Amino acid sequence: MPSTIQSVELRNLQIQDYKELKKSMIESYPEMEDSFWEEDQIENLLQKFPEGQLVIVVDGVVVGSALSILVTEDFAFKTRTYKGITGNYTFSTHNDDGEVIYGIDVFINPKYRGLRLGRRLYDARKELCDQLNLKSIIFAGRIPNYGKFKDEITPKVYIDKVKKKEIYDPVLSFQLSNDFHEVRVLKNYLEGDKESQEYAVLLEWNNVYYDDSPKLINTTKSVVRLGLIQWQMRSLGNLEALFEQAEFFIDAVSGYGSDFALFPELFTAPLMADYNHLSEAEAIKELARHTEAVKLKFQEFAISYNINIITGSMPFIENGHVYNVGFLCKRDGTNEMYRKIHITPNEIFHWGITGGDVIQTFDTDCGKIGIVICYDVEFPELSRLMADEGMNILFVPFLTDTQNGYTRVKHCAQARAIENECYVAIAGCVGNLPKVNNMDIQYAQAAVFTPSDFAFPSNGIKAEATPNTEMTLIVDVDMNLLKELHQHGSVRTMKDRRKDLYQLKKLK
Incomplete structure (x- = not known):
C-alpha cells in the first residue's frame, strides 16, 4: 500500500x-x-x-x-x-x-x-x-x-x-x-x-427497496447518517494508543453505515501528559507536533472505513502562531482544514492560541456542511454566513469543563439550528486528565438539534447521548425535510429577514 x-x-x-x-x-x-x-x-x-x-x-x-x-x-x-x-x-x-x-x-x-x-x-x-x-x-x-x-x-x-x-x-x-x-x-x-x-x-x-423509484448513481443522499463520538479523556501511552482508540470508534460508527464521524475539540489532549513538566504554552506546542501525523492517519481511516471524518480539533503551529484547527477528512481521500475563529480567554491566557480568519463551508458527497469549534457557535454570524452559502448540517466539536459551559454551547447550537433552518451536531469530551495542566475535568452530552417545526421533534432535539459517558450517538437526518421547511415552514427565518434594514457579509 x-x-x-x-x-x-x-x-x-x-x-x-x-x-x-x-x-x-x-x-x-x-x-x-x-x-x-x-x-x-x-x-x-x-x-x-x-x-x-x-x-x-x-x-x-x-x-x-x-x-x-x-x-x-x-x-x-x-x-x-x-x-x-x-x-x-x-x-x-x-x-x-x-x-x-x-x-x-x-x-x-x-x-x-x-x-x-x-x-x-x-x-x-x-x-x-x-x-x-x-x-x-x-x-x-x-x-x-x-x-x-x-x-x-x-x-x-x-x-x-x-x-x-x-x-x-x-x-x-x-x-x-x-x-x-x-x-x-x-x-x-x-x-x-x-x-x-x-x-x-x-x-x-x-434489494429490499426493489419497489422504490429509481435514481442515478452518486446522487446526493436525502437521508444522512451522523456518527457522534463522545470521547473519554484517559491516559494514553503514545500516539499509537490514541489511533487504536480512535479507530475503534470509527469502525463502530462506520459499521452502522454512518456518513460522518465527529470527534470532539482537543481530543488529543491526553498526549500532553508527557509535557506536564513544561508550562501550558510550551506543552500545547509540543502537542502540536503530533497534528500532521493525526491528520494523515485519519485520512487513511476515512478511506479505509468509507466515511467522512471531522477530526474535532488539535493545536497547529503556523508562522510561529498556535492555532486551534481540525480537518475534514473525506472518504475520497482529500482533506480540508478549518480553524477556530473565536478564542476563549482561557485559551489565550494559558496557551496563547491565535484565532483563524477564514469563514467557509465544505462540499461533501452528502451536501454542503459547516464546521465551527466550540466557542464559535456562540457567535451567530458565522453559521448565518454559512447558511447563506447553502449549509444544511453544522458540526460543532467542543470541549467544556463545567455544566454551565456546556449549557452555553448546547443552547447556542439549538438557536443556530432554528435560525438557520439546518441540523446541528455537537460532540465533546468527558472524563478527566489529572496529569495534564489546564485540562482538569470535562462535561459533555453529544446531541443533534433540529429546526422547530411540525416535521421535527417538538423540542428541537433529534437525539442526545447520556451525559458524561463514553459512547457513540448514531442519528439519521433527512435533507428533504429541510427543503420542505425552507419553502413551506410555519416560519421561514432564512427568507423573512429584513434585508432592506440590515445585511450580513464577509469582510474577507
Missing part, C-alpha cells in the same frame, strides 16, 4: 482507462492465464451497460474495478458456467430488461488492498441496484483457497466451514460479510481456475 494517498475516486469506467485497467487485472490475477479483458470487449461492455462498469481511481490510477451486465433472474439461476453467463465473453447475454445485476468481475490491485476499496465497489453496486430499481445482485464467486483442501473435504463442507469462520477464503469470506447468501455450488464454472478447482458459489444480494 502506498505511504501517502492524495485522492480516491469511485466513478464509471471509461474506455480511456483501458491500459491501466488491464495492468491492474494482470497484477490481480497472477495465477491465471489470459487474466484480462481485451479492449474491444471492454468497449462492447461499455456500449451495452455503461452504468454498471465501475472503477476505483487512486491518485489518477485505476486500481480496481467492478464489471457487470443485466440479465433476468431466471437466466442467472439456470446458467452454470462463466462462458454461458457472458455469452462466450461477448456479453450478448446482456438484457436491458433484466431485473438483476450479474457481476462478471471484481478486483483490487494487490498493492492497494487493505483499504476496504473492494467493499466500496460492492456498496456502489448495491446503490446502483437500488437506484435502478433492480431486484438483486447475483454472481458466481470463486473459492481460491479450496485447492488447499480438495483432498480432505467437499466444496459443500468447505463452504460451510467458511461460513462458520473455521476456514478463511479471501473471496467467499469477503462476499458473505457483504450480506450475500449462497444459492448453490457450481461445478466447472470458470475454465482454468485451478485455485478453486473450477468450483464457484452462486451468490445473491436482495
Whole structure:
C-alpha cells in the first residue's frame, strides 16, 4: 500500500482507462492465464451497460474495478458456467430488461488492498441496484483457497466451514460479510481456475427497496447518517494508543453505515501528559507536533472505513502562531482544514492560541456542511454566513469543563439550528486528565438539534447521548425535510429577514 494517498475516486469506467485497467487485472490475477479483458470487449461492455462498469481511481490510477451486465433472474439461476453467463465473453447475454445485476468481475490491485476499496465497489453496486430499481445482485464467486483442501473435504463442507469462520477464503469470506447468501455450488464454472478447482458459489444480494423509484448513481443522499463520538479523556501511552482508540470508534460508527464521524475539540489532549513538566504554552506546542501525523492517519481511516471524518480539533503551529484547527477528512481521500475563529480567554491566557480568519463551508458527497469549534457557535454570524452559502448540517466539536459551559454551547447550537433552518451536531469530551495542566475535568452530552417545526421533534432535539459517558450517538437526518421547511415552514427565518434594514457579509 502506498505511504501517502492524495485522492480516491469511485466513478464509471471509461474506455480511456483501458491500459491501466488491464495492468491492474494482470497484477490481480497472477495465477491465471489470459487474466484480462481485451479492449474491444471492454468497449462492447461499455456500449451495452455503461452504468454498471465501475472503477476505483487512486491518485489518477485505476486500481480496481467492478464489471457487470443485466440479465433476468431466471437466466442467472439456470446458467452454470462463466462462458454461458457472458455469452462466450461477448456479453450478448446482456438484457436491458433484466431485473438483476450479474457481476462478471471484481478486483483490487494487490498493492492497494487493505483499504476496504473492494467493499466500496460492492456498496456502489448495491446503490446502483437500488437506484435502478433492480431486484438483486447475483454472481458466481470463486473459492481460491479450496485447492488447499480438495483432498480432505467437499466444496459443500468447505463452504460451510467458511461460513462458520473455521476456514478463511479471501473471496467467499469477503462476499458473505457483504450480506450475500449462497444459492448453490457450481461445478466447472470458470475454465482454468485451478485455485478453486473450477468450483464457484452462486451468490445473491436482495434489494429490499426493489419497489422504490429509481435514481442515478452518486446522487446526493436525502437521508444522512451522523456518527457522534463522545470521547473519554484517559491516559494514553503514545500516539499509537490514541489511533487504536480512535479507530475503534470509527469502525463502530462506520459499521452502522454512518456518513460522518465527529470527534470532539482537543481530543488529543491526553498526549500532553508527557509535557506536564513544561508550562501550558510550551506543552500545547509540543502537542502540536503530533497534528500532521493525526491528520494523515485519519485520512487513511476515512478511506479505509468509507466515511467522512471531522477530526474535532488539535493545536497547529503556523508562522510561529498556535492555532486551534481540525480537518475534514473525506472518504475520497482529500482533506480540508478549518480553524477556530473565536478564542476563549482561557485559551489565550494559558496557551496563547491565535484565532483563524477564514469563514467557509465544505462540499461533501452528502451536501454542503459547516464546521465551527466550540466557542464559535456562540457567535451567530458565522453559521448565518454559512447558511447563506447553502449549509444544511453544522458540526460543532467542543470541549467544556463545567455544566454551565456546556449549557452555553448546547443552547447556542439549538438557536443556530432554528435560525438557520439546518441540523446541528455537537460532540465533546468527558472524563478527566489529572496529569495534564489546564485540562482538569470535562462535561459533555453529544446531541443533534433540529429546526422547530411540525416535521421535527417538538423540542428541537433529534437525539442526545447520556451525559458524561463514553459512547457513540448514531442519528439519521433527512435533507428533504429541510427543503420542505425552507419553502413551506410555519416560519421561514432564512427568507423573512429584513434585508432592506440590515445585511450580513464577509469582510474577507
